[in-house]
Amino acid sequence: MNEAAGQFSTGVEAALAEAPRAPAFIVTLYGDVVEPRGGMLWMGSLIECCAVHGLNESLVRTAVSRLVGAGRLEGVRIGRKSYYRLSDAARGEFREAARLLFSPPAAPEDWLLCLSETLRETEPPAPWARLSPNVAMAPNNDDVAPLDGVLMRAKHLEGHGDLHALAHETWRLDEVALAYERFLERHSGLLDRLEGDAPLSPSVALALRLRLVHDYRHAALSDPRLPRAACPQDWPAERARQLFVSAYVGLSAPAEAFVGTQFLSPDGALAARNEETERRLFQLKREAAT
Known part of the structure; x- marks a missing residue:
């Protein structure tokens, strides 16, 4: 070579x-x-x-x-x-x-939210991110593993809050x-x-x-x-x-x-x-x- x-x-x-x-x-x-x-x-x-x-x-x-x-x-x-x-x-x-x-x-169009008390004790794996002691958020990609807890899909409503800054x-x-x-x-x-x-x-x-x-x-x-x-x-x-x-x-x-x-x-x-x-x-x- x-x-x-x-x-x-x-x-x-x-x-x-x-x-x-x-x-x-x-x-x-x-x-x-x-x-x-x-x-x-x-x-x-x-x-x-x-x-x-x-x-x-x-x-x-x-x-x-x-x-x-x-x-x-x-x-x-x-x-x-x-x-x-x-x-x-x-x-x-x-x-x-x-x-x-x-x-x-393809790029996701919405989000996953997880509500769980166990989030207070452990850091969620990427791309999950903690928003508060018991709430985590992740892009709704098909390879994102769900967390234990109450899992929900969410869609951002345009004009409500600064999504870019978040x-x-x-x-x-x-x-x-x-x-x-x-x-x-x-x-x-x-x-x-x-x-x-x-x-x-x-x-x-x-x-x-x-x-x-x-x-x-x-x-x-x-x-x-x-x-x-x-x-x-x-x-x-x-x-x-x-x-x-x-x-x-x-x-x-x-x-x-x-x-x-x-x-x-x-x-x-x-x-x-x-x-x-x-x-x-x-x-x-x-x-x-x-």
């Missing part, structure tokens, strides 16, 4: 100069490349991929050890080579994250907006690069796609996905989503060709494409066309 590293000094690739945190980036790599292709990767391939992003072998091995200790990865030794896959517990989390990235649900204070929307803005700043040049005359090499395309996923995943997972009426008028989530979808689709053909030659499992090179990667790409293309 030295070719990719050598091209990071100019143009769009300059945005990749800042190295990501090793554990979080390894999680991104498994979610985007490894898990949909069978889930097991040789440590040497992992080290080579991370080196392009400024993460040396020592950092990678330490991060992998910590992920194993945290129950996120499992190691298998075959001969002299070590391979790692996601643990069963981590796979469920990855499926939910993949759904948010590749097939996100949402901004309760869910810290300024921090979410900043994550989206940073994503847009780092990756806004990708579309011009993809439309340019000089094609991206497969190694560079994969590196760019991994950082695209890494940064967008960070922003999207911090987003409580509130009803649009609760968000500021200049809410950057829509622009970030459009950039992610267009850039991911544009980078995928060369990126996946590189995966099919350079990423090794116990059975040989990972598949460049399979049913799961084609499904993800189909969903994004369909979204881009709407």
Whole structure:
């Protein structure tokens, strides 16, 4: 992957100069490349991929050890080579994250309210937010787990109260907006690069796609996905989503060709494409066309 590293000094690739945190980036790599292709990767391939992003072998091995200790990865030794896959517990989390990235649900139109005395004793999980000692509120997304107590649906009546101010204070929307803005700043040049005359090499395309996923995943997972009426008028989530979808689709053909030659499992090179990667790409293309 030295070719990719050598091209990071100019143009769009300059945005990749800042190295990501090793554990979080390894999680991104498994979610985007490894898990949909069978889930097991040789440590040497992992080290080579991370080196392009400024993460040396020592950092990678330490991060992998910590992920194993945290129950996120499992190691298998075959001969002299070590391979790692996601643990069963981590796979469920990855499926939910993949759904948010590749097939996100429509924005909710109303809210959930929960009235319960048990809220006085425990902090509700995100995106639930406590409004008073025994009242919590959450966007009515289909993946929001209900709390124990009296559960109700609620709809904001326009003109009654400042919903924007409530949402901004309760869910810290300024921090979410900043994550989206940073994503847009780092990756806004990708579309011009993809439309340019000089094609991206497969190694560079994969590196760019991994950082695209890494940064967008960070922003999207911090987003409580509130009803649009609760968000500021200049809410950057829509622009970030459009950039992610267009850039991911544009980078995928060369990126996946590189995966099919350079990423090794116990059975040989990972598949460049399979049913799961084609499904993800189909969903994004369909979204881009709407």
